[in-house]
Amino acid sequence: MSDYDELFPSIYLRATQLEKPVTVTVAKAYAGKMETRDKTELRGFVKFDGVEKELVLNKTNFRSLAEIAKSENFRSIAEIAKSEKMSDWAGLIVELYVIDVQTKDGMKKGIRIRAPVRKKPISKIDEAFEDEEGV
Numbered sequence: 001m002s003d004y005d006e007l008f009p010s011i012y013l014r015a016t017q018l019e020k021p022v023t024v025t026v027a028k029a030y031a032g033k034m035e036t037r038d039k040t041e042l043r044g045f046v047k048f049d050g051v052e053k054e055l056v057l058n059k060t061n062f063r064s065l066a067e068i069a070k071s072e073n074f075r076s077i078a079e080i081a082k083s084e085k086m087s088d089w090a091g092l093i094v095e096l097y098v099i100d101v102q103t104k105d106g107m108k109k110g111i112r113i114r115a116p117v118r119k120k121p122i123s124k125i126d127e128a129f130e131d132e133e134g135v
């Protein structure tokens with residue numbers, strides 16, 4: 001965890017909290033209100049099994065989850081519905097990873113979502129940073 005995270009904690013998952021790609025299971029996804037500096041916005045949120053903090057969805061990650069949910073590769077995972085409805089995403093196994101992204105404030109780290117490379121999801125986020133022997 002960075003000094004920034006310790007000085008300015010967030011209730012949401014940040015890129016600085018992921019040291020390497022991690023495979024997780026979507027517990028639920030939903031739309032909710034989020035307070036920003038000057039207004040309240042309707043945003044998408046995703047809760048993952050074993051991860052304390054939720055991910056706030058941006059357009060890129062919403063589209064990634066929608067595409068993964070539609071993918072033929074995931075038909076065996078509880079017959080996940082091919083849907084852009086967030087309520088259909090529970091049970092979806094995905095991989096979270098970090099990339100550099102351009103923002104209006106310059107380059108920053110951002111979380112992205114893709115189909116998993118690792119087959120077994122973690123049960124707690126701390127497991128993602130332990131020895132992956134036997135995975």
